[in-house]
Amino acid sequence: MVRKALLAGLVALCLVIPTVAQSVGDYLDVYIVKVKPEKAADFEALARKIADANRKNHGDQWLAMESVYGENNTYVFVSSRQSYADLDKAQDSFMGAMNKAYGKDMSQKMLNEWNNYIAGARSEFRKRRWDLSRKAPSDPAAYVKFIGESRVLRTTAVHVRPGKIAEFEALLKDLKEAGEKAESTPPVLVSQVIEGGKGTVFYISGLRSGLDGFDKNPTAREILGEEGYKKYLRDVSETVENTDSMIYRYSAELSSPPEQLIAVAPDFWNPKPVVAAKAAKPKSPVETAAQKQKQ
16 A cells, blocks of 8 residues: 555656646756946846847746845846757847847847956756755646745755765755655755756755745754764765855846746736936026026
């Protein structure tokens, strides 16, 4: 009876993961930009124009984030992809939207300006590791709702020692199994860099509706228990080379999100354009003279 129940659960999990992956994409196309501090305002103004062009002209889709803790003036643009083939399609969609909105020459000028505003950039192509993620949304609608209601993301890049991938994956599976048994543990999403990285890098990410969502989260010690935690520390020391941690805040104005996600929280993901204050009409010499006489 127990064996049948376990088998049924395994079959259900195998059905859920492909369904979510097919809907939201099995890969993450990530573009990380370091902006020159003195050019931050110019960069954001340009990024808003680019996002607006893609929103209005059925271009590429992405979610933008700005660093809160970690490297300052860092922006991340994340797109979901189904396959490698989607990368070429996305580029065509992006340029098609830009050219339609601004024309070919102006689009190229804007992209040149972009390069003048940044100190450096890199691209990563990551594979979602649903098998290592904890309490991931179980269906496409739940996933879209989860992302749409999120406002901040904390992510840790884990650099794995050479030859220790299997051991590190086993560590994450143990943590996932223990974490899913506890009611108070929040979802954790795991992805692995497969293009554009140095060595073996996993990203372990938690999304929240606000920074207060990171308060009073269960620790690894609480999830695993004393004995499990000792094993966890030993395994980490043997498999992990180093880690980098960042907290980002989502920027709706710099994003070009899909319609389904906008529908979750339209007030946030579809912000109203900022209307510039109307400049005061300059006074004529006659009006100026009349005002002086009154004084």
